[in-house]
Amino acid sequence: MDQTAAAKRTVIGLLAALMLAGCGDSPKSPSRASALVSVIPAPSKIEQRAGEFVLDDETRLEFGDGVEGERLGGYLIDLVQRTHGGGLNAGAGEVGNNPGAKAIRFELSADGSGGERYSLVSSPERVVISAGDSRGLFYGAVTLWQLMSKRDGGLVLPVVTIEDSPRFSWRGLMLDSARHYQPPEFIRKFIDVMALHKFNVLHWHLTDDQAWRLEIKKYPRLTEVGAWRVPAGAAPAADIDPGTGKPRLYGGFYSQEEVREIVAYAKDRNITIVPEIDMPGHASAAIAAYPQLAVIDRPSTQVPADWGVYPNLFNVEESTFQFLQDVLAEVIALFPSEYIHVGGDEAVKDQWKASARVQARMRELGLKDEHEMQSYFIKRMETFLSSQGRRLIGWDEILEGGLPPKATVMSWRGIDGAVAAATAGHDTVLSPQPTLYFDRRPVDLPTLPGRASVVTTEEVYAFDPVPAALNEEQRKHILGVQANIWVEHIRTLERVELMTFPRAAALAEVAWSPVKDWASFSARLPAQLERYRALDVRYAEALPPRSLDPFRRSSHELALCSDKIRLSLEDDAPVTGDRAVFLVDILDPCWVFKDADLSKVQSLVAAVGQVPFNFQIGDAVKQIPLPPPATAAGELEVRIGDCKGERIAVLPLAPAVGNHAVTTLPPAQITPREGKHDLCFTFTRKSIDPTWVIDSIALQTTTAAATE
Template sequence: MRLAAAIFGATLIFTQGIPLRAQRAGSTVSIIPRPASLVPRAGRFTLTPRTVIWVDRGTATLGRQLAGYLDPATGFDLTVRTAGTPAGNRIVLRLDPALARLGDEGYLLDVRPGVVSIRAPKAAGVFYGMQSLRQLLPVEIFREAHVTGVNWTAPALRIEDSPRFAWRGMHLDVARHFMPKEFVKKFIDLLALHKMNIFHWHLTEDQGWRIAINKYPRLTQVGAWRKETVVGPNVRDSSQRVFDGKRHGGFYTQDDVREIVAYAKARFVNVVPEIEMPGHAQAAISAYPELGNTGTQIGVRTFWGVSEHILNPENKTVAFMQGVLGEVLTLFPSRFIHIGGDEAVKTQWKSSPRAQERIRELGLKDEHELQSWFIRQIDTYLTQQGRRLIGWDEILEGGLAPNATVMSWRGIEGGLAAARAGHDVVMAPNTAVYFDYYQSLDKATEPLAIGGFIPLDSVYAYEPVPAELEPQFVKHILGAQGQLWTEYMPNGKHVEYMAFPRVSALAEVLWTAKNARDFGEFRARLETHLRRLDVLDVNYRPVRP
């Protein structure tokens, strides 16, 4: 356990964007992300061993989930009831079609002495209301063991809330450094607490293949393991590289994947898998050399940077990747399937007689159009399976596949181009939401990172809809997400340090209306929120004045 590093003054409560100062620290409201509307009332609700959770058919599972959230710290084995008329000290969870104005993820939370009511048009909204309720209770509610001497009370109030964006995501690269299943689940829990609904799972890379594919077992038998890993900053001069001499790897079985996807679904988090192609494929080529362009056996990449090894453009290679995706689709119900498409170095295609012959056979202009052809084959396949392709903004080069969604990472230009062309966009610019970048300009006091500088206030100031985008195209901005590339994050604790509290800031950017955000007021609420993260054993970076 650690102490929060900074104190920011009294927390505020608010209604319709107008802050109201709380009377005492013990009665403050510190919900992150900030609700759309919060109206305080007199009194408090007290949770007791006799509190009953009343549910309907659509919220029965959520009622049991809420009881599970509240039980460990309080020691209260709360009754969950469906039949009968709610009475006594109670928490009521209801689906209410009359609240359709709040959308699929909105909710209404009403807290009064003796009664808590959470109503929403869809189950996701009830779940998010539950997250707000948890944040109204003392921070000790997040303990996994009985805590004594705590009054389990929440301030009386009324919250009406709904998100600004439909895509509120975080990316996690488990290929550069493998992350165990237990950490992935913890990460999903933290996303859910912040009302984030997308977990972008980056599963394949030059440095490792992390998902079992039954049809192609060597992808994990060979591709999941590298003989060693470079130490320190990446350098171009190979003679200057130092390695740790330790074998690194790991992968998720298909049962592991099903378990994680189900775990996320229960928390209203959609898992979007990423299978990189045609670049970032050295691990796959090391397992199946016939996928490459040189015909020689190579190893899984042991250092960082962009590999020149790229999938060859043969029909049989496209069929191989479609075979991979066929199994991926049985594991992931996500409508969106990420196929990478970034940093596909064309050097080998330029020097390969067969790749050049393919360009002529297909009537293409150059290697960029060849990549576009490759992506179009995958787009057609995914569309036939009822899914949607999403890729990094390089998929714009050479022509965009008809049904593709673009993830704009090289600034905002790719997002602007795609939206203006009528394609949906997820904003992920490296100038604002790359959480592998440094959090301080004093790099000597920070762990080694890839570079850059994105502090907490910059994340909070980020606006996902570019000012340059014409109003008629704004509808194509689905939302945004943060990125965690793990070249310099060897374990979960390091990931947490780089992620939090920047994830907390991004969650508010994506949930809360632009004109209702205020960084100073956010930092005030963050003081309490960091105490929650302490209880949850999150190794966040301390917030300094």
């Protein structure tokens, strides 16, 4: 080995700091045997032999010719410091001072093989990580870190031979920053954790109806107006900003300088950021900032706060196409990614259908319907992006009306979009709901908002991203897989992590590893959870099963009467601090207390909340029942047997009207009855907004009443 530091760009590291006091096994650490091989995602090939590499104060950290030693070494040093409490003291000594010492060496392969492939070979004396380029060396460093296990206050590595490369080239997570803004430091943390799973694409959702988050220099009102809204509900409406005398605005945006820093940060971790700029739908925030972009004559100039699908589309004037090209030109300057995502989903065509000007434009262009108009719209954007050396990607609705020739399809409405795209010769990414939609809760945790249905880590792991309907040639068009973290109901940063991990670990293995083995993954997962704890990453764990209290149920313990749009829905109050979370079907707010023993029940106590009905669901809103109230405020009605049974109690809502948070209503007297009965709870009301919801129901027995 050439001993000159300049020729070899070698960094000498004394690893004594890894032999740290207090670094012994944690009570929650996996067993030593499992920790040695607990790598996620599982390598393509791993062979373990007897023996181990023990890091000591003579161990050297080396980098060969062409290796970016400063960057890679700094990353590994920092990672070990953060997870093991100490680090690699790089730069202590000269090469050759102790040529017999142990070494961890990173080197570029002599065969020049590129891509993300790497090998890791360890013996009791030496660890060598080799790859064709920096990406492979980075992933080798991540695997090296995962192989480290604690023993006797220090670290050891198993003796292994690993040959590893990814199954798919697109291994992604989508983070929605439009519905709720996450600060740059959180984005960087999220990127850090992605890199440790060998993800390589962050699809960053930056615009939608509820906000425009990206600074565009040519159109400053996009963030001056479009990045801010008043959240839905009575509590935010009453939260008056003393500086303006108006309800306090909620939001934020990313400056171009912040974006450049985040993009560079991601690049250092082998992650490409693919920005999404929605069009032609999900355009309300942009239209609020620049009303001339609208189809209708008098659009709202306020950014809306409802979730769901708005009818607002961009118009199809040449000036609007120029606006979007100007925006994309600045996006391209910020994001060096090959792909630019243009959305294309959920573009309700009602405004286009009703607009004489749009209809005239369609006739001018020879387009037979609104689907062809959308296809023309997307093709215009694809032509522009191609002229800039970029590729367009969009949700699977871009298939409708004809696909641009070089477009890539992200299939979210099941796998059919991917099958159609690949069959037609287009590249595709599998991202289907519900399995890869991480707004579905990972566990049935009552304090966790989101779509009420549960998609478990095991269900994510079982997903097969290669549809059986495709032949071998068509399967080559599958770029990979991606999970989407939509955050309408994920307001806090902690919850973003809870909804993402450890399900992301399961997806990482699906995306990377050629063979899946749930039993093996499950055995390796505890070590991954230990890494999350070391990195202060929240993750979801299922609660142990517990018996229901026969006399008290939270809304999550009650049964819903229907399964239409079931949400674990967070209250809008208080504006700051913890909020209640309610289980509710917003199309049918109705709950059942199953098998209530009424033999000794004397009264019933209900805790209720009121949440804004901020959902754009089209004609489905007409399905919502509105039982007529007997009083102005309405009532909570209790019926026995089923929801058409005898009414046995009525609780007036008047005491709760002025309270934005949870209110415990005065008890309602109940006549005891023998046996167990179902109790149905519904609200009378004049309108759908607000939606009254149950927080909890308590049945008070004669004994309990006597002690109060």
